[in-house]
Amino acid sequence: MKKSIFILMIMAVAISCTSDSEFLEREPTNILTQDQIFTDPDLPLTILADLYNRYNDFGTVKDWASLSDFNVAYWSEAGRYGHFQNTDRGYGDWGSWDYGYIRQMNLFIERLEASTGLDEGDKARFSAEARFLRASYYFSLVKRMGGVPLITNSEEYDFSGDPSYLQHPRETESAIYDFVIQEAQEVKNMLPTDASTKSRATKGAALAMISRAALYAGSIAKYGASTSQVSLPGNEVGIPVSKSDAYYTTSLEAAQEIISGQAGAYSLYNKKPELSDNFASIFYDKSNNPEAIFVEDFMLQSGKVHGFTISNQPRYGAEEEEGGRINPSLNLVQSFETLEGECVPLPNKDNSGNFISYDEIDGIFDGRDARLKGTVIVPGSSFKGRKVDIWAGVQLADGTIVSGDSRGQQKEFPGSNGQEQVVGFDGPIDGLEFTAQTGFYIRKYQDPKAGSGQRGVQSDVWFIRYRYAEVLLNAAESAFELGQSGISADYMNQVRSRAGITTELTPGDITFDRIAHERYVELAFEGLHLFDLKRWRIAHIVLDGIPISPDEITKDICDATKRETQPYGLWPYKIHNPGSPDDGTFIYKIVKPTRVTGADRFRFGNYYSEIGQDILNNNPLIIKNPNQ
């Protein structure tokens, strides 16, 4: 018995030994080799999906603060008040330098090129998409940093001990813009001409990128002439003024290619009769939306969702005990024109300085540009069928104000009917986070679906990177700069009539301020405002570190160079004066949230973000940005 066990054991050992060599040569099951990937079209698509996912957005719904900076809103979150108490931004703010991303895009393009197993059609499209993404990132870089080293193939180190051949100097700012425009021109016809493809690159997306990039380059050339200190002698920062017309022409032509329908059936979104609802729907209606050109899409129950609605939903009665963070400022709210197309302050006082009383809480907003209520939740408007409860207090006949310091607080006051509510459930209560401390909440990008405000569900509203109205405004600006005010007025009027403005602009009405103002209201909370301020070289003027006085806030409200250093608010008060006709009406007072103590200052060194010392150390050919 013992002997047979012994023999069995020997046999077992002997058998197991023979298979060892095979064991070492087995194919790995958890990685795919390059040859495997570039045979099946689904696999390169997964790599491409990762590259899409790393697209560089300045503002995005994934980070609510990034969409609402520069005092278009006040941030109603206790941990963020410091943002309104400082003056300067760091020189490194808004910087980006991700050459790892560029290398991976370069590698993808090269490997795709070398592959043999793929269908030619798939291959061309994948390659065009990767080149679109690479151009997009270079556009992002040049907006933030100025000219950067232009690397368009993957580089290998030869381990010789001398890496200096891998060091590249910065290109000029215009060379990077030229690269972006040229790449987009080359790939636009390799991409599908399909207006229903939103989250992948299309001809429309490529053209929209050209129109935006060329517009930026053109205005840097034109307006950079006034700020000669924001430039470098080698033009790594700054574009010669002689190039501006060519860029504006490129921008206008690309925009017109979209407008004329050559890139697919894009148009302004006009599905709903109620114009404010219509405007808000652009940002959440994902079925057959003709306005969105290129978006970052999200999907419920896929893991790719975002919490924009959770962060910003009206706090009272919300699906989660959270919300109300972005409070649009009076500065923005008052700059929506009247439907007759006039820039006038919100009428809260009459000519003799007395408060005007309104029967309805939103009476003061009547007759305004429909985009106001499409962008902002004002007192008296509703979200998800529930009316917001925004009012700051009760004003008695003798002028005393009764208010509370907790949401919806009740108090007894002279003439009250026992305990009565003295402040709205959504505030505004100065210094109490998540209440509407400016008197407003944001509507743009809020998701009206049930569950969007729950942490377990979240929102699948997309983030629109390029949309048709921006293309129209790009075209309007380029045409204006090229002296074609007639064309410009036509494009501006298309955008404005969608917002319900009845008075058409004539070519003579088109001015720089008009265009700047139209972009300010149409594209608010879309992450474009900073770059507008930068390319027009007015950021140091509107953000000059000087506080806004209460007299000044309502003046010159459509001027491009109006000071934007601090956010203001507008608070409704309920009149309590039984027997008087004013009883139960509302008056509005202009306030500055008391947590706002600083005034933003944009320094010359902020126009182009600081390049980190580690980057400068690694590559002595790279020179610093000016004024830092």
Added chain:
Amino acid sequence: MESKYKIMKTIYSILFLGLILGFTSCEIDNYDKPDAFFSGQITYQDDPIMVGYNHVKFQLWQSGFGNEGPIDVHVDQDGSFSARMFSGTYRLKLNEGDGPFKANFVNEQLGDTILVDLNGDTNLNIEVTPYYMVRNPQFSISGNTVEASASLEQIITGEDAKDIEHATLYLNSTMFVSNNNDENVARGDADISELSNLSMSVDIPGDITQDYIFARIGVRISGVEDMIFSPVEKLTF
């Protein structure tokens, strides 16, 4: 009882171990402490250049210790600065666009970089060329109003000359007075048609409870971020 004794014993041995570690881990540092004290003033013809607190900085660079990084030295309101450094040779660089002045040219090889040999206490005045100097500032109080006058001397003329954007009298309740929002409580602009004779006045805000106030004249040169100032004057009323 025995288990309690055991626990105590363990605790004592842990404490004892800690004690041994505490004694043995300390060793005398093998680097000397920074021994040089670098101080001085930014000047033009020995007159200090007055700037806003923390508005202007320059950089010190030192070679020979791996990757270089700048050491920022900030300039005080009266143009003075100081930094505690290691002895050695540094390159001092006034960054372009920082400060209401231009750095002076040293020589072909260095450009405007200044070599500084720091050894022990070193005092160095950095001579620069400002666009303008505020000359002869005068302050007075009449009633509730601070009045001030000054003249501006244009130093840089010709191709690099720059205009004046505004000349302003700033008041603050503390000795830090500048255009920075936190550093003034009131301000009043001067008529800048005649630079040799500026006068300006501003009312003292009602919420000042102390019986003194600090005043200063600041001049914004167009296209230059940092303003040039007069000395700070304490006024008692």
